[in-house]
Amino acid sequence: MRVRQAWPRLGGVLWVLCGLWICAPSWASPQAYPPSLPLQRTVYTPQQGAPTPVNNLVQGRDGLLWIGSDSGLVSFDGVQFRHFVARRGPTLPNDAVYGLALDSQGDLWVGFRFGGVYRIRDGVVTPMLEGLPQRSVMQLLFDAQGTAWAGTPTGIFRWQAGRWVAELADDGQPLAQLKVGTMAFDRQGALWVDSPRGLYRRAPGGTLQRVHDSTGFSEMVCDEHGDLWWSMADRLMALSGERPQGPAMPQGRAKLWPVAVERAQLHYVDRTGQAWLSDGQGLLRASAEDLRRHVRDPGHAVPVSRLPLNKGEGDSGLSILLDREGNLWLSSSYRLEKLQPRRLQALELAGRPLGAAALAVDGAGSLWLAHLTEGLLQVPAGATAPQQRVAQVNWDASALAADAAGVAWVSPVRSLQLAAAPGALPHPLPGGLNGRARPQSLARLGDTLWLAMTGTGLHRLGLQGWEAVGPALGLPAAPPLSLFADERDASLWLGYTDQQVWRVRAGHAQGFGPDQGLDMVGVLAMAPGRGGLWLGGRDGVAWFDGRRFRRLLGALAPPLQGVSGLVETPEGELWFNGVAGVGRISREELLAWHRDSRHRPAVELFAQDDGLEGFAPMLRPVPSAARTPDGRLWFATKLGVFWLDPSRVLRNPIAAQALIQAVRTGEQELDPRSPALPRGARSLEIDYTAASLTRPAGVRFWYRLEGVDEGWQAAGARRSALYSNLAPGDYRFEVVAANEDGLRGPPTALVFSIPAAFWQTGAFKLLLLAVGLLLLWGAHRLRLRAVSQRWRLHLEGRLAERGRIARDLHDHLLQGVQALVLRLHVIASDLRPEDKTRHRLEGLLEEAEALAGQTRDQVSGLRLQPTDLGQLFNALQALGQGLAASSGVQFEARLQGRPGELSPAAAEEVYGVAREALSNAFRHARPQRVWLTLGQGEAGGWLSVRDDGVGFAPAADTPGEPGHWGLLGMRERAQRLGARLTWHRPAEGGTELHLAWPAQP
The missing domain is CATH 2.130.10.10 (YVTN repeat-like/Quinoprotein amine dehydrogenase)
Structure with a gap:
């Protein structure tokens, strides 16, 4: 990867950093394609979001292309360029990225222009700064044991026991002025370092030793077999053994290069065995086997094919990467470009x-x-x-x-x-x-x-x-x-x-x-x-x-x-x-x-x-x-x-793997690995993608949210899912992607929970239910109170009217009848005792006095005054004893609870219900015994009438059936009283009626 620096020879020495990864253990093999196929060029510009200049390229395990640029670290999924933002914790410096490398775990290590190395794992940044000077980290790479190495202008450093340790020269002194250009490991594990001071080699476990003089501008390239090449301004040599191997420069020759151009540089050898070079006018492609033959035989000519540069382009800082799908990526100070085989070939006439x-x-x-x-x-x-x-x-x-x-x-x-x-x-x-x-x-x-x-x-x-x-x-x-x-x-x-x-x-x-x-x-x-x-x-x-x-x-x-x-x-x-x-x-x-x-x-x-x-x-x-x-x-x-x-037709055998990039609720950004949604969240937006770089426009997506979606939702090329009106609970979101050839990867899952706000909890719902029931109960009580008040006023009015009628009857009818009886008594006393008329008159007087007595009793009933429970009990006891005396049935009455007063209206309704119940028991039940219980407490009063007779069928006592209006009347009285009327058949036989009324206000 070329990086422009103050020292003259360092420009361009990092061109091949992205190519060197193929010399290390690989987790995915790029797909080979026939070298003869024409290539399709796709250029990504700043208008599309591409960063410039590009200093480094590497592909992550998830397929994303990571770009180190002067504007920072950028990822690319084939559709969108995204500047890296840490999910939590430390962030990356606002600085140009020079070094990029992946370790064996798939973590990304990033080196910066003004110093510092940072590791990124699952979007979380960890600074790796201890022991490293504040100088540019030009290159990062890993050896076969997974140890990280960093090349800087002040030497080489190895990550060991949680800190960077300076590598020593063969004399035991730090290489403070080495000005590292390019580093690479060969198949034997030896480290090769190119610098302005010469070419250095470090055997496994040894120290750096200078093995060749500096030749000016140079690069190290790893081929498809893992062998290292040293590309210099005047020749191409193989790095094997303890020293570079190659033909000696003939006398009088200024260069010994296999390609007949003014200036050529080897940048990359891909896994298909194609070598990629540049000469300032364009990109050259040759066979790596031809290059190897040239090293053995300098007279062997190497045929090349040219890919011209577009107007205004150059090969300054050129870096090349072959991704896992077989696409070739070119990056430089001017552009980011993708080369891929054409699936459709153009028909040309004379090259046009x-x-x-x-x-x-x-x-x-x-x-x-x-x-x-x-x-x-x-x-x-x-x-x-x-x-x-x-x-x-x-x-x-x-x-x-x-x-x-x-x-x-x-x-x-x-x-x-x-x-x-x-x-x-x-x-x-x-x-x-x-x-x-x-x-x-x-x-x-x-x-x-x-x-x-x-x-x-x-x-x-x-x-x-x-x-x-x-x-x-x-x-x-x-x-x-x-x-x-x-x-x-x-x-x-x-x-x-x-x-x-x-x-x-x-x-x-x-x-x-x-x-x-x-x-x-x-x-x-x-x-x-x-x-x-x-x-x-x-x-x-x-x-x-x-x-x-x-x-x-x-x-x-x-x-x-x-x-x-x-x-x-x-x-x-x-x-x-x-x-x-x-x-x-x-x-x-x-x-x-x-x-x-x-x-x-x-x-x-x-x-x-x-x-x-x-x-x-x-x-x-x-x-x-x-x-x-x-x-x-x-x-x-x-x-x-x-x-x-x-x-x-060329097919892409690499399945598209869906990736979840961002999760939002409202304006709040969440961790896409484990989003912690706020209580009561209702909406959720999930951004996803798939790093399929060959033909990203052909990638298709399907997603589903378990418990919400009935099945997989076909999203087409859309890369976001939006949900609203979500209820609290546990959710599982899955998304699957298919590449342009329909090859699907496994689903990617996101598990999250939406905590319930207090107003969404079961306790709140129970509270609402309780409040609702309380309100209903209160409304019912208010209704009963209002009805009772209206009925009380109604009864008081009736009682007042009855009092007036009673007064009128007493003052007029009864007094007149009494006066008439007295006068008749006077007349009767004037008749002889043996007179039949007197006997008839005395009989009529007895009937008149009885009628007057009955009328007096009725007037007394009309004048019913407020009474306590004892008075009501005495009246009911007398009523029951009278019925018992006339029918020969035993009667027992009991008074319970504390004594208290009843309003005239309440006393009348209770008396009416008790009278009807006693009448039914004595007349229809054919009992041996009848019991009456009257009581009162703080919550209200109660009345019970029970017999041991044959009972009766309450269901038959329905309105409209002739002769059966008693129970209906009792129900109406209970409703007016605000009481609850029930009856049942006890296990020992008979029938029991129970009336319960609330406390009187």
């Missing part, structure tokens, strides 16, 4: 890319292209480069057809050209059309050529010349957008703009549209499928099974928009060319869709990351996809023509 072209395949397996500026091109079967057959410029080459009979296309002078190598035969277009109409599509069916022209419709070229066939066949007046000759049934298909396709077969035309299920505007391409026909257009893809059309809706809709090229392969895969790129739907997904039209098949998209440039044409030339007999698929875009072999 082609633009839009019409595609057709002839009977010999050749691909033909009608190009806008290059004329007619042919790619012979099995070839990868086109040959120019007819050179033309500035002409409309939108119409092209080819089959076993040859090739036909429209020429620059608006004439039809029939080509059969080595020449072309022109044929005039239909009369009067030259210059007036544009060719849209061309098809050959048997011996007939069909031509669609803008403004004039469909024409047919047969043995008799051109013929306008649209009106004769009843075709629409508008010209078709596309033509397809289906040789399976000798039919010609025509695609139109207004949800119409037509089929011409055996001289008859048949139209299809919305009535047959076609809902596609602008049919641009058609292709045969197994048992049907595929259609592509501006609205996507549709399938025709011979009767009806059916739209194909993918799991992600955008890739299926704007399709102008379709191919179904013999293996049953569907490939299409659309505005979003080249798409593939597997045979299994298509079969699932054919079985169930609700199924949305997964679409694999090939786009810019795969080497595709531009997008499919939406008008002409069409179709934009073709398949040659060798199995290759060809796709034309506005910017070129590209091909791939479906059987050899």
Whole structure:
């Protein structure tokens, strides 16, 4: 890794730090790819968040790319650059990062420009400062035993027993002025150190010894076998044994380099055996085996291929890293760049890319292209480069057809050209059309050529010349957008703009549209499928099974928009060319869709990351996809023509591993390893990612929150999950990722709890319940009090009225009757004793006196005054004794509790209930004994009437049944009193009625 410093020779000596990790034990092997494949370049700029300049690169165990830069430590997952922020505890200095290394545990060690080493484990920073001077940490690396080594301008330090210990020279003195450049361990465990003072070697357990003079600018590189190379300004040497091994410099030679360039430097040897060099003008690629042969034989020439630098770029501070997926990362003072093999190869003519072209395949397996500026091109079967057959410029080459009979296309002078190598035969277009109409599509069916022209419709070229066939066949007046000759049934298909396709077969035309299920505007391409026909257009893809059309809706809709090229392969895969790129739907997904039209098949998209440039044409030339007999698929875009072999598509075998990066609730950031959510938290946002660096745009995610989500939620490319209205409890969040090839990694889990706020606890709910019950009880009590008060007032009014009636009866009726009785007594006394009239009169007087007595008793009842419990008990006892005397039943009455007063209303209601209960017991129960109990306490009073008779059925005593109104009356009295009336059958027989009323206010 190159780091710019004040001393002259140190610039650039750290270029290879990221390459040296392959000399140490590796936890993941990068995937090899064929060296001959062209590379796709992706440059990351500061506008995208990339830091500059980049001083160091290393890849973590989780796949994240860690970048040491002048702006600090940055991680990259392929989509987003994130500056490192410690989860808790100490933080990193605000300083440039120079040294980066991973230990055997996967912890990241970071060295800084102004001194200091820090270890990062699970996002937590631990300072490792003891014994280290405040000088730049240029390089960090680990030996086979896992010991950390740090190179600084003032010497080399080893981490031992919790502190840094200075490494000593062979004379036992510290190397205070060594100014370490590059350090590396060889396979034998020896440490090699390059510095301005020379090359040093330290055997395992020994001390540093100077083994070679300084040669100026140099680097150490580890190859795919673990061998070290020493790349100097004048030669390349192997570091093996005790001293560098290499050819001696011939007399008079200034340099002995295997590459014939002005200035070359070896930077990296990847695991595929490719050596990467630079010469100031670009990146060079050579075989590491050729370099080894050169060391043994200086006369051996090393062939190289060049990757030019873009304008304004350079190789200053160049560092190279091969990630675990096989991508090559270049970092320098100017840029961060990714090199990866193309999955789609560009078709080039004389080293320059082609633009839009019409595609057709002839009977010999050749691909033909009608190009806008290059004329007619042919790619012979099995070839990868086109040959120019007819050179033309500035002409409309939108119409092209080819089959076993040859090739036909429209020429620059608006004439039809029939080509059969080595020449072309022109044929005039239909009369009067030259210059007036544009060719849209061309098809050959048997011996007939069909031509669609803008403004004039469909024409047919047969043995008799051109013929306008649209009106004769009843075709629409508008010209078709596309033509397809289906040789399976000798039919010609025509695609139109207004949800119409037509089929011409055996001289008859048949139209299809919305009535047959076609809902596609602008049919641009058609292709045969197994048992049907595929259609592509501006609205996507549709399938025709011979009767009806059916739209194909993918799991992600955008890739299926704007399709102008379709191919179904013999293996049953569907490939299409659309505005979003080249798409593939597997045979299994298509079969699932054919079985169930609700199924949305997964679409694999090939786009810019795969080497595709531009997008499919939406008008002409069409179709934009073709398949040659060798199995290759060809796709034309506005910017070129590209091909791939479906059987050899490069796949990413590294499963995407989901990572949880951030957890938030509201504005509060939490530790993503073990988030401690505050009490009562309701919302949660989780940011996740997956470090899949090859084609990060193709990574897909699924997540679920157990207890909330019913199943896995398809998030697509979205990298965050948001939840709201979460209840307190324990949760488990899982997220899984799949790379661009659908390879899924294991789920990543996040376990967390949301503590309940007091208002969410069970105690609070019980408290609420208790308060609610208390309020209900209070409301009930208030209601009872209000009802009782109203009833008391009502009864007092009634009693007042009864008192008035009693007074009136007493003062008028009783007094008058008494006076009448007295007068009758006087009259009776005047009669003789033996007079029969006197006897009758005396009898009437007795009846009148009895009636007066009864009336007096009734008046006394009307004048019921406030009484205590004893008075009520005496009245009830007298009532029971009277009933017992008349029926011969034993009666027993008991008074319990403390004496107290009852309001007249309460006394009347209790008396009424007791009277009805006693009456029922004596009249209906046929008892031997009846008991009455009356009592009163602080909470209220009670009345009990029990007999030992046959009992009675309370259920039969219902309102409306004649003669059975007693119990209803008792219930009404109990309600007015605010009392509880119950009855039951005791075990010993009979019936017991119980009345309980609350204390009177």
